[in-house]
Amino acid sequence: MPLMTYLEAISDALRFEMRRDERVFLIGEDIGVYGGAFKVTKGFIDEFGPHRVLDAPISEAAIIGAAIGAALNGMRPVAEMQFMDFITCGFNQVVNLAGTTAYRWGIGVPIVIRGPSGGGVGANPFHSRDPENWFVHATGLKVVCPAFPADAKGLLIAAIRDNNPVLFFEHKGLYRKIKQDVPDGDYTVPLGIAAVVRPGTDATVVAYGSAVHMALEAAERMQNSGVSVEVVDLRTLVPFDEETVIASVRKTGRVVVAHEAVLTGGFGGEVAARIAHRCFQWLDAPIVRVAAFDAPTPFAPTLERAVLPNTETIMRALQEVLEF
Numbered sequence: 001m002p003l004m005t006y007l008e009a010i011s012d013a014l015r016f017e018m019r020r021d022e023r024v025f026l027i028g029e030d031i032g033v034y035g036g037a038f039k040v041t042k043g044f045i046d047e048f049g050p051h052r053v054l055d056a057p058i059s060e061a062a063i064i065g066a067a068i069g070a071a072l073n074g075m076r077p078v079a080e081m082q083f084m085d086f087i088t089c090g091f092n093q094v095v096n097l098a099g100t101t102a103y104r105w106g107i108g109v110p111i112v113i114r115g116p117s118g119g120g121v122g123a124n125p126f127h128s129r130d131p132e133n134w135f136v137h138a139t140g141l142k143v144v145c146p147a148f149p150a151d152a153k154g155l156l157i158a159a160i161r162d163n164n165p166v167l168f169f170e171h172k173g174l175y176r177k178i179k180q181d182v183p184d185g186d187y188t189v190p191l192g193i194a195a196v197v198r199p200g201t202d203a204t205v206v207a208y209g210s211a212v213h214m215a216l217e218a219a220e221r222m223q224n225s226g227v228s229v230e231v232v233d234l235r236t237l238v239p240f241d242e243e244t245v246i247a248s249v250r251k252t253g254r255v256v257v258a259h260e261a262v263l264t265g266g267f268g269g270e271v272a273a274r275i276a277h278r279c280f281q282w283l284d285a286p287i288v289r290v291a292a293f294d295a296p297t298p299f300a301p302t303l304e305r306a307v308l309p310n311t312e313t314i315m316r317a318l319q320e321v322l323e324f
Contacts, residue, residue, distance in 0.1 A: 001181040001182055001183055001184060002181070002182060002184060003179055003180070003181055003182075004149050004153075004179065004180065004181075004182040005149060005175065005176050005177075005178065005179050006146075006148070006149045006152055006170070006171075006174040006175050006176070006177070006178045006179075007038060007039070007040060007175040007176055008149070008182075009149035009150065009152045009153040009180075009182045010040055010114075010152050010153065010156055010170060011040050011041070011042075012153055012182065013152070013153040013154075013156040013157045013160075014026065014040070014041065014044070014078065014156070015044070015047075016157065016185070016186065017157055017160045017161075018044075018048055018052065020186075021076060021160075023074065023075050023076045024052075024075075024076045024077075024078065024160060025048075025051075025052040025053070025054065025070070025075060025076075025077055025078070026041060026044065026052065026053050026054065026077070026078050026079075026080065027054040027056050027063055027066060027067055027077055027078075027079050027080070028041075028054075028055075028056055028063060028079060028080030028081070028082065028115075029055070029056055029057075029058055029063070029080070029082045030055065030082065031044070031053060031054075031055060031080050032044070032045040032050060032053045032054065032055040033045060033055060034055075036080065036082075037082050037083075037116075038116060038172065038175055040080075041053060041080075059089070060081060060086050060087060060088075060089035060090035061089055061090045061092070061093055063079050063080075063081075063090065064079055064087075064090035064093040064094055064098070064111075064113060065090070065093045065097070067079040067111045067113070068093060068097055068098050068101075068109055068111060070111075071108075071109045071110050071111045072101070072107060072109065076110050076111075076160060076161075077111050077112075078111070078112045078114060078160060079111060079112070079113045079114070080114055080115050081113060081114070081115035082115065082116075083115060083116055083117075083123075083126070083127045084115045084116060084117035084129065084131055084169060085117075085126055085127055085128070085129040085131065086126075087113065087115070087131065088131075091134075094113065094135065094138070094141070094165070094167070095135070095138045095141075097109075098111060098140070098141070098165040099135075099138050099139060099140035099141045099165060100139070100140055101140075102140055102164065103139075103140060108163035108164060109163075109164065109165045110160075110161075110162065110163045110164070110165075111165050111166070112156070112159045112160050112165075112166045112168055113165070113166070113167050113168065114156070114159075114167075114168035114169075114170060115168075115169075115170065116170050116171070116172035116175070117129065117130050117131065117132070117169045117170065117171060117172065117209075118130050118169075118171040118172055118173055118209065118210055118260055119173070119260065119292075119297040119304060119307075119308055120173040120210065120260075120304065120308060121172055121173050122299060122300075122301050122304060123172070123297075123299075124297070124298075124299040125296035125297050125298070125299070128297035128304075129297065130169070130209070130259070130260050130261035130262075130292075131261075132145055132167065132169050132237060132261065132267065133237075133261055133265060133266055133267045135167045135238075136237050136238055136267055136270070140164070140165065141164070141165050141166070141167055141238065142159070142162065142164050142165070142166040142167070142191055142236065142238050142239065143166075143167045143169070143236065143237040143238040144156075144159055144166060144167065144168045144169065144191065144235070144236045144237075145169045145171075145208045145209040145234070145235070145236070145237060146170070146209070146235060147171075147174070147178075147197075147207075147208065147209055147210070147212035147213065147233050147235070148178065148180055148197075148212075148233075149178060149179065149180040149182050150180050150181070150182045150183060150187075150189075151189055151195075151233075151235055152170065153182050153183070153187060154183070154187050154188050154189030155168070155188075155189045155191065155235065155236070156168060157186075157187065157188045158188040158189055158190060158191050159191065161188070162191065166191070169209065171209045171210045171260075173210055174209075174210060174213070178213070189235070191236050191239060192236050192238075192239030192240070192241055193235065193236075193241055193244075194232055194233060194234045194235055194236075194241035194244040194245065195232070195233045195235060195244075196230060196231070196232055196233075196244065196248065197212065197216065197231050197232070197233045198216055198219050198229065198230060198231040199230055200219065200228040200229040200230030200231070200252065201228045201230070201251065201252060202227050202228045202229060202252060202254065202322065203227070203228075203229050203230070203252050203253075203254040203255065203256065203318055203321055203322060204229070204230045204231075204232060204245075204248045204249050204251075204252045204254065204255045204256070205218070205219065205229060205230070205231050205232070205255070205256045205257075205258055205314060205318070206232045206234065206245055206248070206249075206255060206256070206257045206258070206268075206271055206275075207231065207232070207233060207234070207257070207258040207259060208233060208234040208235065208237065208259060208267075209259065209260060210260050211258040211259045211260055211290070211309060211314075212231065212233045214258065214309065214310055214311045214314050215229075215231045215256075215258055215314055216231055217311045218311045218314040218315045218318060219231055221311070221315065222315060222318060227318070227322065229318060230248050230251070230252055232244060232245055232248050234271075237267050240270075240271075240274075242274055242278075245271065245274070245275065246274075246275070246278050246279060249275050249279045249282065249283070250279055250282045253282055253283060253284040253285070254283070254284055254285045254318075254321040254322060254324075255275060255279075255283070255287050255288075255321065256287075256288050256289070256290060256314060256317040256318055256321060257271045257272050257275075257287065257288070257289045257290070258289070258290040258291070258309060258314050258317070259290075259291055259309075260291070260292055260308060260309060261291060261292060262291060262292045262293065262294045262295070263289060263291035263292065263293070263294055264294050266289070266291050268289040268290075268291055269289070272287045272289060275287055284321075284324070285320075285321040285322075285324035286321070286324065288317040288320055288321055289317075290309045290313050290314050290317045291309055292307055292308050292309060293306075293307045295307055
């Protein structure tokens, strides 16, 4: 298995599916000649040509609308948002069109909308948002937030093959930071299956995306003081693997839910509600959520670090549930 960065694994998934299935094509801003803002599609236009790697105008509404139309006509488009923040410009196409077509017409819309999200890289409020929960609330959409390169490849291939619209959030801070051995060739990870990435007995951290790495570091540091922390990586928010989460919480009796998105309206609230409903008699402490402050992400690095969650905030939350 080759060692790949998170970014390389995503690129490998796209290349594999484009070679395997001629119906798969890419559309987005600067993804062809320039190779993408983060170089995910570097060299793709040379291999697949401009008819399958489409440089689109700066119009997310047009990009997503064209992808929906192509999908309804038998293609399997992958639309890139240069930054997931700007998916707001195509919100109607995603939520009112792609998300409801299967219900209204009985026809699948096999599109993937992918792109970089998240903060931690000093990219200011317009390029640092974690907007995944907007689409969790909408119906008819699947939402994926991988934390590791192997999962990024396997989940992206599964998303491209899925007959439903899939939102695929790639944390930009992980692009070149995280490396892992990634299975070569045809490799898929089923949507809707969480992973216990670190077993433990004293407390559970449920996380996704960048927060998984914060949780793993927190668990490692707390192990030095004799505390055993289990970390559950959701991987996909919709479908949500409730059973894996419930099994972990019933085992440990204490839980912290962590994500980088803001606290209010974040997916952690949904996770906490499900746990409270099904695990009340197993809980030895209140559920604690760790998330970003309810504020735009600042540009200044010191302020950005103050707003976003980190390993220390997760450790404090774990200490709170352990001392209750």
